[in-house]
Amino acid sequence: MNELRRAWLITLKDLRLEFRTGGRLLSMIAFVVLAGFLFAFALDQTAVAGRDVAAALTWLVILFASTAGAGRIFDPEEEEGAFRHLLLTPVSRPAIFLGKTAANLAVIWLVTALTFLSLTAFLDVRDQGSPAAHAAVLLPGTIGLAATGTFFGRMSRHSSLGDTLLPVLTFPLLVPVIFFGATSTARVFLERPWPEISGSVRLLWAFAVGSVFIGAALFRHVSDE
Amino acid sequence: MSTRGRITGLALVTTGVATILLVHWMVAFWVPNEASQGVVQRIFYIHVPAAWTTFLAVGIVAVASAVYLWLEDERADAAAVAAAEGALVFGAIMLITGPLWARVAWNTYWQWDPRLTLTLILWFTYLGYFLVRGSVVDPRRGKRFAAVVAVVGSLNIPLIHVSVEWFRSIHPEPTVLKPDGPTLPSDMLATLLTSLAGFTLLFLGLFTFRYAVERLRRRRPAVVSGETDEALT
Numbered sequence: 001m002n003e004l005r006r007a008w009l010i011t012l013k014d015l016r017l018e019f020r021t022g023g024r025l026l027s028m029i030a031f032v033v034l035a036g037f038l039f040a041f042a043l044d045q046t047a048v049a050g051r052d053v054a055a056a057l058t059w060l061v062i063l064f065a066s067t068a069g070a071g072r073i074f075d076p077e078e079e080e081g082a083f084r085h086l087l088l089t090p091v092s093r094p095a096i097f098l099g100k101t102a103a104n105l106a107v108i109w110l111v112t113a114l115t116f117l118s119l120t121a122f123l124d125v126r127d128q129g130s131p132a133a134h135a136a137v138l139l140p141g142t143i144g145l146a147a148t149g150t151f152f153g154r155m156s157r158h159s160s161l162g163d164t165l166l167p168v169l170t171f172p173l174l175v176p177v178i179f180f181g182a183t184s185t186a187r188v189f190l191e192r193p194w195p196e197i198s199g200s201v202r203l204l205w206a207f208a209v210g211s212v213f214i215g216a217a218l219f220r221h222v223s224d225e
Numbered sequence: 226m227s228t229r230g231r232i233t234g235l236a237l238v239t240t241g242v243a244t245i246l247l248v249h250w251m252v253a254f255w256v257p258n259e260a261s262q263g264v265v266q267r268i269f270y271i272h273v274p275a276a277w278t279t280f281l282a283v284g285i286v287a288v289a290s291a292v293y294l295w296l297e298d299e300r301a302d303a304a305a306v307a308a309a310e311g312a313l314v315f316g317a318i319m320l321i322t323g324p325l326w327a328r329v330a331w332n333t334y335w336q337w338d339p340r341l342t343l344t345l346i347l348w349f350t351y352l353g354y355f356l357v358r359g360s361v362v363d364p365r366r367g368k369r370f371a372a373v374v375a376v377v378g379s380l381n382i383p384l385i386h387v388s389v390e391w392f393r394s395i396h397p398e399p400t401v402l403k404p405d406g407p408t409l410p411s412d413m414l415a416t417l418l419t420s421l422a423g424f425t426l427l428f429l430g431l432f433t434f435r436y437a438v439e440r441l442r443r444r445r446p447a448v449v450s451g452e453t454d455e456a457l458t
Contacts, residue, residue: 155357155370155373158361158362158363158366158370159357159360159361160360160361160362161356161360165353165356165357165360168349168352168353168356169350169353169356169357169374171349172345172346172349172350172353173346173350173377175342175346210380214377214380218294218373218376218377221294221369221370221372221373222369222370222373
């Protein structure tokens, strides 16, 4: 069985656990819906158009929800040393990292779709731009979020600061994702031509690929018990 | 701490402080005003050496942390901690003097310019380095995690260097480390190089002391934490 197949089995196991227990997913979904709800009240739409701030709010909600969720990626495996047993299986550390990142990514995509729908509805954004262009921007951005969250989520498990440590470590590293993601999404909302967006998307892909490779290479240093 | 280490550290710190005092004299009385910015440009002789020392410290942390992850050698971790503290302190000097200069030169304290933003990210990463180190209950794991944070953070250094060329940036381009040689007038270059030497010597002296203290602390943890006194009573 090759490593990618093993990683895929870990992804399926994590997603099965996620949907059976549902705690993490439900709390993330509740967070994004309530955030959109509160933004609708906080924003004076007679002074600021919803479309002008939708991109920034979308990325911030995705960032906060994914960070809150990242702190609990390894929760189901903490009981009775399940994670230790996973480490004892003949699966390489990079494969475990890739499997867990892919499961985290699936959850983030669900949250992203919901964030997008709730914010555009609550902020009354009617001209939303091309869905394919939005997906092309959100895909590399969320891969970067998922890989960084999974990597540092494992680290924060052992810290007495717990989930407080996670944003301190991840937010500075995620500045490029938020910057290039939010500016690209804003341009998609404004229906700007693709060449104006493609440069930022290339940088988002560079971050995504870099964070996956670096995470896979260094994961054994944060996962070994 | 060995006598040789103490003498080396003391010599480096003393020479560093003396050189920095000399730099202050040069900045106040010797070097001429820069034509376009006037007197405010003189903060350059503190800002640039602080930045250089920060990157030197970050480089040492990155190499020492990579060695620690590879060999788990306690000396490498002690060197990384000693240099990381230097990176935070000299980084803070750089981040304070930069906005003070920018307020006059750019009419604003801060711009979200790529180089400035990446440098701030680097500083926050090193703040995270100490938070990770201090908050992980198992000290061996804490050292390993901190080393990982340092290695990840150090990937920022080449980006900071090339950011001025890759992106539209308000930050001035390098005037000394250029393929076709420095473009600074000779008296300004002499002041800058003296300041670079002073900051580097001061950092290396503090690093030597801090490394020795860290090694001593690890060698005799019971004495440092006061447990010996409790055991005796």
